[in-house]
Amino acid sequence: xxxxxxxxxxxxxxxxxxxxxCATSGFNKHWKCMGWFRQVPGQERQAVxxxxxxxxxxxxxxxxxxxxxISGSDDTNIAYLQMNDLKPEDTATYYCAANTWxxxxxxxxxDDYTYWGQGxxxxxxx
Numbered sequence: 001x002x003x004x005x006x007x008x009x010x011x012x013x014x015x016x017x018x019x020x021x022c023a024t025s026g027f028n029k030h031w032k033c034m035g036w037f038r039q040v041p042g043q044e045r046q047a048v049x050x051x052x053x054x055x056x057x058x059x060x061x062x063x064x065x066x067x068x069x070i071s072g073s074d075d076t077n078i079a080y081l082q083m084n085d086l087k088p089e090d091t092a093t094y095y096c097a098a099n100t101w102x103x104x105x106x107x108x109x110x111d112d113y114t115y116w117g118q119g120x121x122x123x124x125x126x
């Protein structure tokens with residue numbers, strides 16, 4: 001019944017920007033953590049960024065730090081990923097994830113999330 005739906009993935013030139021969105025349906029409570037992960041075919045899924053929605057406490061993986069910004073709302077259970085200065089290495093399927101729990105007041109950069117979206121494709125050319 002609970003669904004996470006990503007949108008906003010496109011093909012862009014290197015140096016460009018995209019904004020991904022993640023909307024929640026079938027859930028009338030509040031997420032504690034939401035996150036963005038990405039995966040290249042044949043490789044393991046990797047963390048991109050997470051947010052503890054109460055307090056907007058964020059964490060970023062090293063490859064995207066300084067270029068990507070995660071944001072969200074615990075009232076609407078929506079998360080965003082603003083991606084700037086995109087590089088070909090950012091090409092991947094991007095997945096939204098959510099949890100009803102948090103490690104104290106932080107959301108760790110792991111793939112141990114309960115709910116997942118179907119993904120949206122981001123392709124960056126040089």
